[in-house]
Amino acid sequence: MPANLPPQYHTVEKKLREAKTPGEKIAVIEELLTIIPKHKGTERLRGDTKRRLAKLRDEQQQGKGKGKAGGGFVRVEREGAGQVALVGPANTGKSSLLKALTKAEPEIAPYPFTTRLPLPGMMAFEDIRIQLIDLPPVSTEYIEPWFPEILRNADLWLLVLDLGQDPLAQMEEVRRILAGFHLGWPGRSAPDPRPAVWKEQPVIIAANKLDLPEGLDTLELFQELRTDPFPVFGVSALERMNLDDLRKVLFEGLGLVRVYTKVPGKEADLKTPFLFKSGSTLLDLAGAVHRDFLQKLTFARIWGRNTYPGQKVSRDYALADKDVIELHD
Ligand SMILES: Nc1nc2c(ncn2[C@@H]2O[C@H](COP(=O)(O)OP(=O)(O)OP(=O)(O)O)[C@@H](O)[C@H]2O)c(=O)[nH]1
Numbered sequence: 001m002p003a004n005l006p007p008q009y010h011t012v013e014k015k016l017r018e019a020k021t022p023g024e025k026i027a028v029i030e031e032l033l034t035i036i037p038k039h040k041g042t043e044r045l046r047g048d049t050k051r052r053l054a055k056l057r058d059e060q061q062q063g064k065g066k067g068k069a070g071g072g073f074v075r076v077e078r079e080g081a082g083q084v085a086l087v088g089p090a091n092t093g094k095s096s097l098l099k100a101l102t103k104a105e106p107e108i109a110p111y112p113f114t115t116r117l118p119l120p121g122m123m124a125f126e127d128i129r130i131q132l133i134d135l136p137p138v139s140t141e142y143i144e145p146w147f148p149e150i151l152r153n154a155d156l157w158l159l160v161l162d163l164g165q166d167p168l169a170q171m172e173e174v175r176r177i178l179a180g181f182h183l184g185w186p187g188r189s190a191p192d193p194r195p196a197v198w199k200e201q202p203v204i205i206a207a208n209k210l211d212l213p214e215g216l217d218t219l220e221l222f223q224e225l226r227t228d229p230f231p232v233f234g235v236s237a238l239e240r241m242n243l244d245d246l247r248k249v250l251f252e253g254l255g256l257v258r259v260y261t262k263v264p265g266k267e268a269d270l271k272t273p274f275l276f277k278s279g280s281t282l283l284d285l286a287g288a289v290h291r292d293f294l295q296k297l298t299f300a301r302i303w304g305r306n307t308y309p310g311q312k313v314s315r316d317y318a319l320a321d322k323d324v325i326e327l328h329d
């Protein structure tokens with residue numbers, strides 16, 4: 001074991017021992033690789049770790065080729081600004097929401113377990129696109145081996161509950177089942193002791209079927225009784241109620257900022273935003289525009305919500321959504 005590994009190395013290595021599924025192991029090894037420092041003394045360790053990662057990825061791929069029911073491994077290629085997984089019990093309207101928000105054509109039916117495979121669709125929000133993934137229901141009956149991995153890799157979960165049922169009970173059921181796969185949301189969903197491979201994802205709740213006669217009452221009751229802090233939106237996929245609000249809150253839930261660049265003396269390019277995690281700074285933008293800018297940048301002028309027009313800001317300015325930025329060297 002090479003000397004001077006960072007202290008987190010051992011924590012992450014412990015996680016690796018607890019990881020069960022190939023997907024969990026892959027995630028932990030990827031994390032290991034980011035913390036092993038790059039120098040002569042760690043060359044061997046990095047090499048071994050990379051080989052281990054390659055082998056696991058191969059195994060995952062081979063699983064995919066088998067094609068036997070439930071045994072194969074399914075992945076969804078990432079596209080767009082972020083990935084939102086539609087999570088919920090059977091029949092709550094996950095596929096109906098995908099259909100209402102994207103151009104995808106999922107199968108929709110009044111009986112449970114209609115959806116068998118993940119189906120992605122692209123949801124437009126203003127000038128960006130967000131990937132939604134429709135999934136089979138979270139149920140005690142059967143969970144495909146690839147299902148937890150998709151949830152683990154998504155950026156955000158849209159928890160779809162049914163206002164024609166008991167949404168609070170549905171949420172509790174989903175929490176309980178996902179905890180069995182080391183997955184949950186922030187708050188009290190983690191088992192005690194918390195497994196090292198435990199992964200928490202941010203959640204937004206869509207309380208669907210608001211069009212039902214009892215819809216609004218059930219929504220109000222749910223709001224009163226629940227103790228979680230997540231945003232809840234009463235929606236109807238069928239009647240297309242409140243869907244624009246949902247698009248917006250999904251964008252906000254991804255924690256992104258869009259910024260546009262402008263060349264001095266010219267109009268801003270408002271067509272293609274640069275996307276960053278919120279909290280990113282002017283320096284992150286400079287680096288994305290051009291590597292040279294990292295050194296050359298002296299200041300920038302901003303037109304945005306939090307600044308007066310053309311305000312001069314320095315390198316550590318935190319980017320805000322919809323800022324128009326003129327970089328100066
Ligand atoms: N009234 C009403 N019915 C809805 C709404 N959304 C979906 N439904 C109905 O609920 C049933 C289930 O819809 P799906 O979209 O297939 O539900 P799902 O969550 O994808 O179901 P699974 O794939 O089996 O998990 C269908 O009969 C839909 O027509 C809604 O907003 N209002």
Ligand SMILES: [Mg+2]
Binds near residue numbers: 094096114
């Ligand atoms: Mg479905």
